[in-house]
Structure formats: structure tokens, C-alpha cells
Amino acid sequence: xxxxxxxxxxxMKFNMYGxxxxxxxxxxxxxxxxxxxxxxxxxxxxxxxxxESIVYIFEIPSGVIADQYGKKTELVICFLFYISSFIVFxxxxxxxxxxxxxxxxxxxxxxxxxxHKAIIIDFMEYxxxxxxxxxxxxxxxxxxxxxxxxSSIVAVVLVIFINNYNVLFLIAIIPYIAxxxxxxxxxxxxNFTKNHKFTLKExxxxxxxxxxxxxxxxxxxDTLVDSSLFNGIFKTIKDYIQIILFPLxxxxxxxxxxxxxTNNKMIIGIVYAAIYMISSFASKNAHRFKGESYEKxxxxxxxxxxxxxxxx
Numbered sequence: 109x110x111x112x113x114x115x116x117x118x119x120m121k122f123n124m125y126g127x128x129x130x131x132x133x134x135x136x137x138x139x140x141x142x143x144x145x146x147x148x149x150x151x152x153x154x155x156x157x158x159x160e161s162i163v164y165i166f167e168i169p170s171g172v173i174a175d176q177y178g179k180k181t182e183l184v185i186c187f188l189f190y191i192s193s194f195i196v197f198x199x200x201x202x203x204x205x206x207x208x209x210x211x212x213x214x215x216x217x218x219x220x221x222x223x224h225k226a227i228i229i230d231f232m233e234y235x236x237x238x239x240x241x242x243x244x245x246x247x248x249x250x251x252x253x254x255x256x257x258x259s260s261i262v263a264v265v266l267v268i269f270i271n272n273y274n275v276l277f278l279i280a281i282i283p284y285i286a287x288x289x290x291x292x293x294x295x296x297x298x299n300f301t302k303n304h305k306f307t308l309k310e311x312x313x314x315x316x317x318x319x320x321x322x323x324x325x326x327x328x329x330d331t332l333v334d335s336s337l338f339n340g341i342f343k344t345i346k347d348y349i350q351i352i353l354f355p356l357x358x359x360x361x362x363x364x365x366x367x368x369x370t371n372n373k374m375i376i377g378i379v380y381a382a383i384y385m386i387s388s389f390a391s392k393n394a395h396r397f398k399g400e401s402y403e404k405x406x407x408x409x410x411x412x413x414x415x416x417x418x419x420x
Contacts (some may be wrong), residue, residue: 115235119244122228126252126289128221131283133263134197134276135256141273145200155203156208162214162219170219178299179227180291186219187288194284197277226374227298239285 134141142152193212196205228245232238263276322329345365 128253189216
């Protein structure tokens with residue numbers, strides 16, 4: 109096997125994984141979908157809390173499954189959870205039905221979070237190309253954000269012509285099935301499993317050991333707190349932009365032959381697409397901000413900062 113060609117092909121598979129994973133056509137209109145299903149703003153917060161609770165509860169068990177059965181196997185399971193949640197979202201209904209959908213989605217998130225990153229790191233270590241870690245992961249992340257941007261534009265077209273938020277979940281199943289088969293095509297050595305038998309005692313001692321390490325290491329603790337605060341605030345407020353934008357956009361016209369609601373949907377999709385494209389550009393160039401290349405990249409840094417301030 110030509111090793112160089114194999115590496116290039118697998119890196120492109122990593123990129124395509126990210127792009128397909130982020131073809132969540134419902135993302136720009138999730139809150140509007142929930143409001144259409146007679147869910148109040150307060151209960152929407154409860155649904156989000158249920159999803160995030162499931163993610164945090166199953167983070168460690170999902171890691172154990174990855175160690176025992178392989179990371180590829182875990183990702184396949186995660187996509188089965190996602191697809192199940194999309195089906196429930198498509199069916200729709202009251203708070204109870206939607207809570208089930210959010211639980212299934214949370215399980216998908218718990219089984220996915222960090223797993224593909226670990227696969228990428230395993231691949232780089234296997235082929236001894238870890239010196240390019242930031243560039244490789246940054247490029248993979250940029251493809252994910254391109255997928256989100258494409259998803260936003262496609263979602264607008266679908267919503268305008270179909271005029272049904274539920275269908276967005278059904279269509280999102282297609283790229284997720286494709287992504288599941290893409291994962292199955294990864295080489296077998298990326299499905300590494302531990303040979304020893306897992307015990308609850310090992311889980312407990314390992315968890316306590318990590319908590320003590322965080323407690324002792326101030327730099328690690330500060331990094332963890334900063335990251336948690338940023339991600340927590342961002343994940344809490346990012347989707348509420350839909351509710352804020354929709355009334356603010358009333359009367360703003362993109363196409364005169366369309367009504368206010370349709371124009372609003374188009375603008376929301378465009379806003380999401382623009383944000384994701386800017387983020388993709390930033391991610392692709394993130395590797396430039398390290399080591400000796402940092403000073404040379406200051407002009408790029410200020411450009412990215414300016415673009416960030418615009419879409420904040």
C-alpha cells in the first residue's frame with residue numbers, strides 16, 4: 109500500500125465526516141420548530157437542559173464503550189441514536205415526545221463528543237505525523253463548519269418550498285446514514301480496543317484520579333473552568349438568536365414577491381451561513397497562530413477578531 113496516498117485519502121475521509129456530520133438542516137430553525145409544536149420558551153430551556161444532562165451523564169460510560177469495543181463502533185452507535193432522534197422529531201408532538209427526541213439526541217452527542225478527535229489523534233500517532241496536529245484538525249474542523257454553512261442555505265430553500273420544519277429532520281437522516289458508512293470504511297487499526305476486562309472499580313478509581321489531578325494542577329483547572337464557562341454560555345444562548353432575529357426582521361425585505369415570514373426565514377439562514385463560513389476560515393488558519401509563526405500572522409489575527417465582533 110502507498111502510505112502517502114493512504115494518509116491523504118484518510119485525511120479527506122476525516123474532512124468529509126465533519127462536513128456530513130454538520131448537515132443538520134434543522135439547526136437554524138430548531139427553536140421555531142419547537143415553538144410551532146406549542147412548546148413555551150421556558151420548556152424549551154428544560155428540553156435543552158435534558159439534552160445536556162444526558163450528554164454529561166453518559167460521557168464516561170461512552171468512553172468505556174470506546175475502550176472496550178473500539179471508537180469506530182462507538183461512532184456507529186452514536187449515529188443510530190441521532191437517526192432515531194430525527195425520526196421522533198419528524199413525528200413531532202407534545203413536550204413528552206420531544207423530550208424523548210432530545211434524550212436520544214443527547215445520547216448521540218455523548219457517544220460522539222471527543223471520539224472522532226481521538227480517532228484523528230490515533231491516526232496521526234500511527235503514521236507519526238503529530239507535528240501537523242493543529243493544521244490537520246483545524247482543516248477537519250473547517251470542513252465541519254462549511255457543512256454547517258451549506259446546511260443553513262439548503263435549509264432555507266427546503267423551508268420555503270416545503271413549508272414544514274418537520275421535513276428538515278427527515279432529510280437530515282440521509283447525510284447521517286452516509287456518514288455512518290464512511291466511518292465503517294475507516295481502517296481496522298483505528299478501532300483499537302483494550303484487552304483487559306473493565307470493572308466498575310476501575311471506572312471509579314480512574315474518575316477520582318482525574319478529579320484529583322484537576323484539583324492539584326492549577327493551570328489545568330483554570331483551562332477547564334474557562335473552557336466550560338465559554339462553552340456553557342455559548343451553547344445556552346446560540347440557538348436563541350432565532351427567536352430574537354425573527355421579530356426584529358419583520359418588514360425587512362430580500363425579495364418583494366415573498367411575505368414577511370419567508371423573508372425572515374431567508375435572512376436567518378443567510379446569517380447562520382455567514383457565521384459558519386467566517387468560523388470555517390478561522391479554523392482552517394488556526395495553525396498559523398503557534399510558535400514562531402504567531403507574529404507573522406498578527407494581521408490575520410486582527411482580521412479574524414474584526415469578523416468575530418461583526419457577527420457577535
